[in-house]
Amino acid sequence: xxxxxxxxxxxxxxxxxxxxxxxxxxxxxxxxxxxxxxxxxxxxxxxxxxxxxxxxxxxxxxxxxxxxxxxxxxxxxxxxxxxxxxxxxxxxxxxxxxxxxxxxxxxxxxxxxxxxxxxxxxxxxxxxxxxxxxxxxxxxxxxxxxxxxxxxxxxxxxxxxxxxxxxxxxxxxxxxxxxxxxxxxxxxxxxxxxxxxxxxxxxxxxxxxxxxxxxxxxxxxxxxxxxxxxxxxxxxxxxxxxxxxxxxxxxxxxxxxxxxxxxxxxxxxxxxxxxxxxxxxxxxxxxxxxxxxxxxxxxxxxxxxxxxxxxxxxxxxxxxxxxxxxxxxxxxxxxxxxxxxxxxxxxxxxxxxxxxxxxxxxxxxxxxxxxxxxxxxxxxxxxxxxxxxxxxxxxxxxxxxxxxxxxxxxxxxxxxxxxxxxxxxxxxxxxxxxxxxxxxxxxxxxxxxxxxxxxxxxxxxxxxxxxxx
Ligand code: NAD
Numbered sequence: 001x002x003x004x005x006x007x008x009x010x011x012x013x014x015x016x017x018x019x020x021x022x023x024x025x026x027x028x029x030x031x032x033x034x035x036x037x038x039x040x041x042x043x044x045x046x047x048x049x050x051x052x053x054x055x056x057x058x059x060x061x062x063x064x065x066x067x068x069x070x071x072x073x074x075x076x077x078x079x080x081x082x083x084x085x086x087x088x089x090x091x092x093x094x095x096x097x098x099x100x101x102x103x104x105x106x107x108x109x110x111x112x113x114x115x116x117x118x119x120x121x122x123x124x125x126x127x128x129x130x131x132x133x134x135x136x137x138x139x140x141x142x143x144x145x146x147x148x149x150x151x152x153x154x155x156x157x158x159x160x161x162x163x164x165x166x167x168x169x170x171x172x173x174x175x176x177x178x179x180x181x182x183x184x185x186x187x188x189x190x191x192x193x194x195x196x197x198x199x200x201x202x203x204x205x206x207x208x209x210x211x212x213x214x215x216x217x218x219x220x221x222x223x224x225x226x227x228x229x230x231x232x233x234x235x236x237x238x239x240x241x242x243x244x245x246x247x248x249x250x251x252x253x254x255x256x257x258x259x260x261x262x263x264x265x266x267x268x269x270x271x272x273x274x275x276x277x278x279x280x281x282x283x284x285x286x287x288x289x290x291x292x293x294x295x296x297x298x299x300x301x302x303x304x305x306x307x308x309x310x311x312x313x314x315x316x317x318x319x320x321x322x323x324x325x326x327x328x329x330x331x332x333x334x335x336x337x338x339x340x341x342x343x344x345x346x347x348x349x350x351x352x353x354x355x356x357x358x359x360x361x362x363x364x365x366x367x368x369x370x371x372x373x374x375x376x377x378x379x380x381x382x383x384x385x386x387x388x389x390x391x392x393x394x395x396x397x398x399x400x401x402x403x404x405x406x407x408x409x410x411x412x413x414x415x416x417x418x419x420x421x422x423x424x425x426x427x428x429x430x431x432x433x434x435x436x437x438x439x440x441x442x443x444x445x446x447x448x449x450x451x452x453x454x455x456x457x458x459x460x461x462x463x464x465x466x467x468x469x
Contacts, residue, residue, distance in 0.1 A: 058349075058374055060139035060349045060371050061135035061139045061142075063349075063375060064138070064142045064371070065086060065142075066375050067375065067451055068085065068142065068451070069086075070448060070451065071448065071451035071454075074442075074452060075452060075455060075456055077455070078459070080467075081462060085116065088113050088115045088138050088141055089115060089156075090112075090113065090188065091113045091138065092111065092185060092188055093110075094109070094111070094184035094185065095107050095108070096108055096180045096181060097180070098173065098177045098180055100169075101170050101172060108162055108163065108181070109163045110184065111132070112159075112160040112185040112196075113141040113159055114141065114158045114188065115141035115142045115145045115157040115159075116145040116462075117156040118461045118462040119155060119156055120148075120153075120154035120155045120156055121192055121193050122155070122156045122157060123148060123155035123194075123195050124141055124144040124160070124196065124197065124199075124399075125140075125199025125200075125202065125228075126159075126162070126199055126202050126210075127140075127162075128165075128201040128202055129161065129163075129164070129200050130163060130164065130165040131163075132161035132162060132164075136161065137160065137161045139371060140161075140199075141157045142157055143157065143371065143391065143392055144157030144158060144399070145454075145458060146450070146454035146455065146458070147393075147395075147399055147454070149454035149457040149458050150392050150393050150396060151396045151400050151427050151428070152430075153399065153400060153403040153427075155399070158194050158195075160185060161199075162177065162181055164177065167201075178206050178210060182209070182210045182214060183213060183217070189226075190225060191222060191224030195224065195227060196210060196225075196226045196227075197398070197399070197402050198274070200348070203228075207227070207229045207235075208233055211225055214226075224406050224410050227403075227405040228240075228402060228405070234405070235405060236405035236415065236420055237414075237416060238404075238417045238421055239398075239401045239420075240278070241278050241282070242397045242398050242402075242420075243274065243395050243398035244274070244276075244278035244281075244282050244368065244397070245278075245282060245424060246394070246397015246398065246400065246424060247275070247344065247346075247366050247389075247397065248282045248286065249397070249425055250389045250393060251283065251286075251342055251344075251364060253433075253436075254364045254387050254389055257387065257436065258363055260341055262287055262288050263287035265288045266288065266291045266303075266342070267280075267289065267291065267340055267342045268291055268293070268335055268336070268340040268342075268344070268362070269290065269293045269346055270299070270332060270336060270344070270345045270347050270351060270369075271294065271348075271369060272294060272295040272311075275368040275369065275395065276295075276344065277308075279344050279368055281308050283342070284308050288341075289304075290306050290308055291304075291339075291340055292330065292335050292338045292340065293308075293335075294321065294332050294347075295315065297319075298320070298322045298329060298330065299330045299331065299334065299335040300322060300324045300330065301329075302324075303339070306324070311324055332347070332351075333356065336356055336360060337359045338361070341364065342365075343364070343365045345365070346368035346369050347369055348372070349369070349370065349372060350371065350373075351369070352365070352372055353373075353376060353377050354374065354380065357376070357380035357384075358380055360381065360386065362386065364386070364389065365387070367390055367391035368395050369395070370391050370395065372391065373388070378445060378447055388445055389432075390445075390447035392447075392450050392451070393432065393450045396428070397424055397428055400428070401420060404424075434453055435449045435450045438452050438453055
């Protein structure tokens with residue numbers, strides 16, 4: 001069975017979805033009803049490799065396009081619209097020099113991709129990581145388009161990244177890299193055009209340097225050019241916790257749906273950065289017991305529960321969660337398979353694959369990370385009745401509060417944390433309910449449902465605008 005065939009079987013027990021009424025073709029009347037690009041893709045590698053090696057072979061851009069194709073098929077999307085939405089609108093690659101502390105000049109490669117601008121300016125984070133590729137950034141940009149549409153905020157999707165391991169750079173070198181990268185992508189970014197935010201290995205300080213660089217070139221302060229800034233520079237209350245808080249709002253709703261009592265539930269979290277460590281704290285505040293966490297160096301497991309504030313302090317002191325007193329060290333592959341009720345992947349892509357999906361014990365998988373599960377894994381988890389909260393819904397709290405920050409910046413306003421969290425709760429709860437209603441209507445998994453919601457919204461906006469010129 002091909003990968004595509006497997007994807008098509010995603011909802012095989014479903015009542016057939018009634019195709020939406022066909023609109024007047026957006027493209028040429030009588031257009032070829034087939035998708036523009038052949039749907040062949042690299043299958044997941046079935047070999048005795050480790051989870052990490054399997055992940056390295058899966059191209060996130062191909063995964064993103066398969067997910068889109070699935071929704072486009074079910075929506076009977078106009079072929080012309082399909083061709084447009086299947087590709088990014090703009091891809092910029094830059095190679096730029098940075099003077100290092102030892103006086104040498106190194107050249108780094110970075111990307112900024114805008115997938116779709118139909119519903120508003122591009123929005124998406126900047127990632128600093130040694131494994132960044134253009135295809136990864138394209139996938140992340142496309143996922144941002146759908147994410148903004150799922151939660152109904154007026155943005156298109158963008159993403160950026162630099163191929164660098166920032167842990168090997170001094171703070172001065174990271175600042176120089178950030179300022180020059182900002183300058184290189186300035187042809188694309190701006191508060192009305194494309195608004196970056198933090199992602200893996202970037203933070204409020206990096207956003208402050210980006211904002212300052214852009215503002216220097218404009219000659220005045222432009223806080224709305226990036227989000228995730230420090231509060232003192234126009235950042236929003238609650239932005240730092242927003243991704244994790246949105247994830248926890250989704251988990252609360254999902255737990256209600258599967259009749260899981262969070263107060264007696266156990267949770268495992270892969271990734272202990274902004275999304276993962278704050279999700280650990282917030283889910284513990286809901287009464288759940290966090291039994292395992294991990295970072296890039298590996299994980300720790302303690303079946304009777306970890307004291308999260310002590311793990312945070314331990315990581316700050318030792319640079320790793322491993323070696324935490326009273327817990328057993330485990331690998332990043334093992335953490336996904338520990339006994340728990342809720343699993344939160346909060347690190348990188350392609351962690352849950354056909355290789356390990358059958359061994360996942362959680363009843364709820366909450367994707368705080370972008371793209372942590374492959375389509376093959378989705379199918380297996382759905383077959384086994386695992387309730388999956390897909391990334392484009394589960395981690396949308398981050399971009400939602402980024403949107404609040406941008407609105408506050410443009411209005412020179414500042415909202416209290418209580419106002420931010422209440423507005424966030426309203427948006428996440430509504431998006432979860434809308435997605436769940438589609439999943440129930442079509443008897444399909446939550447990812448397919450979220451895609452049906454998002455792709456339809458973006459397609460409608462694109463069709464209403466018409467084709468320029
Ligand atoms: P971060 O840099 O703060 O943290 C990343 C964490 O993942 C770190 O603990 C790191 O040690 C760990 N990690 C790295 N490689 C790993 C590996 N191979 N195995 C296990 N752990 C590994 O980044 P973040 O902002 O928390 O982002 C994490 C995920 O959440 C990413 O997929 C990101 O795109 C997604 N996300 C973040 C936000 C946000 O607002 N920060 C919003 C939406 C989605």
